Amino acid sequence: MKKVGVFVCHCGSNIAHSVDCAKVAETLKDFPNVAFSTDYKYMCSEPGQELIKKAIKEQGLDRVVVCSCSPRMHENTFRNCVAQAGLNPYMFEMANIREQCSWVHPDDMEKATEKAIDLAKMAVSKVCYDEPLEKSYSPVTKRALVVGGGIAGIQTAIDIANNGFVVDIVERTPSIGGKMSQIDKTFPTLDCSACILTPKMVEASSHPNINLITFAEVEKVEGYVGNFDVTIRKKARSVDMSKCTGCGTCWSKCPTKVPSEFELGMSMRKAIYTPFPQAIPNKPVIDREHCLKFTKGICGVCSKVCPAGAIDYTIEDELVTERYGAIVMATGYQLFDASVYGEYGYGRYPDVISGLQFERLINASGPTMGHLLRPSDGKEPKNVVFIKCVGSRDENKGKEYCSRTCCMYTAKQATLVRDKIKDSKVYVFYMDVRTPGKGYEEFYNRTTEKYEANYIRGRVSKITQEGDKLLVHGEDTLLGRPVKVEADMVVLATAMVSNPDAAHLAQLVGFSYDKDGFYTESHPKLAPVETHTAGVFLAGACQGPKDIPDTVAQAGAAAVKVTALLSKDKLETEPSVSVVDQKNCAGCGHCVNICPYRAISLETIQERVNGKTIERKVAHVNSSLCRGCGACTVTCRSSSISLKHFTNKQILAEVDALCLQ
Amino acid sequence: MTLNELQQQGAMATETLEKLSQVEARKCYQCGKCSAGCPVAEYMDIMPRQVMRLVQLGLTDEALKSKAIWLCATCDTCSTRCPRNVDIAHEMETLRILAKRKGIVGEKDIDKFHNVFLDMVKKFGRVYEVGLIVGRNVTTGKLFRDVNYGLPYLSKRKVHLLPEKVKAKDEINRIFAKAEEYALKELKEAENK
Structure with missing residues (x-):
């Protein structure tokens, strides 16, 4: 005979307005195994928790059910509460009679109360099969890996390194710096991008805690939070780094x-x-x-x-494996391929260029030494047309989302044109002007007022070539009439899109991504730099389009999360994980494929059958990796996998409580 | 015609307007609050917002041709409410001055009414209603317009048959002379520069 205590919470009026809490408590008194049942206004409050503790001691309860809100809200609160009263914290269940009952049935007290009673009974039935569980611990490797060496990766690495931990940056290209190194000036302050980036690049390369691994890619990731074993392919540079002096x-x-x-x-x-x-x-x-x-x-x-004799044509790709406690993904973005829009003639008309090409053309270290010149004939353009939302906000040919940065970088580029070429005119075709950042709206206002940019609301339908001029056809939707603008150069504000291999990399490391290939954060508001995979964090535009200020902020946040993780000597792991009944397991491997956390592998065991020793494969769950989602248990054909705290027996007991009345 | 050419064409008018009105039309972000609050907007051919759009785009010639600028009653609701502090009513008025000078008057009757009204003030120092009504009806050729209001107004002494004059006629004349001189000077300056 179990001794279950049932505690029904009113949640002020949140539950009590449509559930008769006293009746729920009263009814449960007669349910098998219930030794004590009561209701209270705020069960999570100090006196509420005291009530539970007192009842456990006085009534000698061995398990507890609280009927209140979602476990997401207060499961930990009550687990701690029963633990303080001397019970194992896993001898506790929550019946959600708020989100799943009172809030969704506000108008029918009788039925809602009936449902609350059912939910309570189910929880009582489940709690009877709860077993004491203990948390386990795993060690932490005090070293972090940052994938990507753009501003996001650099900032993350510097912040982690400054907190006293060793960081490796793996960068695919031969140099760190990323897209920011290609940009001329940054909005809204018009700082020179290189002037603020290169010091950070130097800091990253000279920091005693940072190792740069450039011209390298992540090949394989194994392990789990605190202990990722990452194989890195160092591509053959054909140059011996230890000998080369970079003389040129x-x-x-x-x-x-x-x-x-x-x-x-x-x-x-x-x-x-x-x-x-x-x-x-x-x-x-x-x-x-x-x-x-x-x-x-x-x-x-x-x-x-080569005076140093550093050239070595025989160097081959090298694979190295390192162990890391945490991984930060800072792999950045690519730009949308504007040639998808045949009507804009990108790739066909030499003077139709992308925003990033514009950055190079106006950059003092770029191909034209910072003189804005047309690619076709090297003449200075007098009329420059900018087209926004190229690839953004287009479900047909592009992406549904807004790329967030284009409004501002277009405004910046418009001011740069007007600044460099005094007798120029700029026209900006836009759908909306979105300036949600500090000082951004002010910057945009300056662009239209002081720099006299002509903003025209409407998408461009097509660009045609007339002699050496381009004719941009659009509509001024504010006047409701078609307009044609003659242009010497057209700049397309192409959308930020995910890297072509972003999904592949996510699968490699083992975390989720969205339909556009951007990496999915654990919670859009409350866990914006974490992934669903413990120990893997996000920084910068790989998570979604964002500008430099946001990227740097996110990088700092990711670094703090990594530091917090690496500061621990050991990691607690949730005990509600899957276990395999290896006697029963046929080794089909369905669970291996379904597991989103790659926690299950097949291992070979030896068994004695009819006096002979045979070897066969069975599933094995790495409890450090398992997140207790339960996908494997429903996949298993022989019911050989069971999720602790959610065993088949417990689920069936709940069903019985609901149906066998 | 391309927008560039239209802007080139209207460049003179745009520059004159900017100098004369001192209104920063580029500040307008086309929210439409002016049109939404305008008591006569529903009678206009284009909205006050669109007048501002034409001006900020440099298509001033077209704004000058609109009827909207003549329907504007200068009630100032738009200017008072504008979130970007653009004085739309003043821009409308300046447009009327320029339009008249260029001989493009989108609403002739309203212009005639303005003329008669000012004549009255010039002559008598204040409005002489009967004169105003008769003057308007004669100049616009709509002789019997509003005539049925005449008798009741007169019998209830809301309007007077004969004009009343202010005493300081000289001062009125001086005000008009000064105003005309000043306005003309300003206009010439704006046009010449």
């Missing part, structure tokens, strides 16, 4: 020219190169796809001219 002789002598990725194809780089002059590390890599030594087996000039 090699790339000045290299005969092979390749369109520069950093300059978005608007100028050439060599086959042995650093992406840009301020690159960190400032040591080159050989682009094996274009290098004559690798394509045709000839040349070898770089090797001959």
